[in-house]
Amino acid sequence: MKRFALVVGTAVLGLSTLAACGNNGSTAAPAPQTTPAQSTPSMAPAAAGAAKLSTATVGNLGKIVVDGTGRTLYVYDLDTSKPPKSNCDGSCATAWPPLLAGSGTPQVSGISASLVGTVTRSDGTKQVTLNGSPLYYYANDAKAGDATGQAVGGIWWVVGANGQKITTKAASTNTSGNSGY
Template sequence: MKRFAIVVGTAVLGLSALTACGGGNDKPAAASNNAASSQTKLATADVGNLGKVVVDGTGRTLYVFDNDTSDPSKSNCDGGCAAMWPPVLAGSGTPQLAGVDASLVGTVTRTDGSKQLTLAGSPVYEFAKDGKAGEAKGQAVGGTWWVVGADGKKITTDTSSDSGAGYGY
């Protein structure tokens, strides 16, 4: 009986250590949250003076990256870039859309094997420094990050005073 208790105690400690380490998941929190939902939601909203832009299901502004390609679709934002610019993951099933043309929505396989949503072929992202719905702090960052309109095209209005130097990747 004592040996059984030692084995069980060791197993519990081992599992606790693995849980505390997070299992090696290096994905940004926002991307992980998107993956946890079974269905991704895209909508449009008026954001600042940028007009109608695409947002996720929580109202967070979505962006495209000039260093990505749309034909063929390819994401070039991994590692530290993806930590600052979490990719919008596809989840399972067909995305729920409000104000976004379904023919513009697709997916691309990222280098880690996950599926990222695309609009008009361009992979879409959130910006980690946008803390709430309606913010667009990532607009024009590094001269390469842009909010995306309902038509799938980037909106290049520069609303920032410092263009977010250091986060452009």
């Protein structure tokens, strides 16, 4: 009987962990396979500098917000913007690394500085926000101009310069097998 209770308890804990990642009712998929060496250095702001935001035209998505190197940034439907709060930690933040603020005020080009801010994450780091929404990268985007995270799980979106999410599905995006967290 104790063994049965242990198995059931483990299953419930595992399912609650998956639900906490905000799958929004979609089937859970494994997290993308990435290593910190592949994604972290190019996704984090320079240690001595501030994060940079600008815009770029990407595919049929139009003009979207990117970082200083042209990498696509995303917002997450399960975050809150008023007040700003990131709800993507742990394995979610591995697949969707936050845009960290770095030191100083985030620099902007083509975006109203009044829309840009920061939020303190649960680990104490500062994450850049746009119109109150925390900004993230997608670990499976390999280079500037990639937007393979668009519409993943129906909860991850590129964002326009006005701070509003863009819900157009990317023409070249294949979201099958991607983790929505």
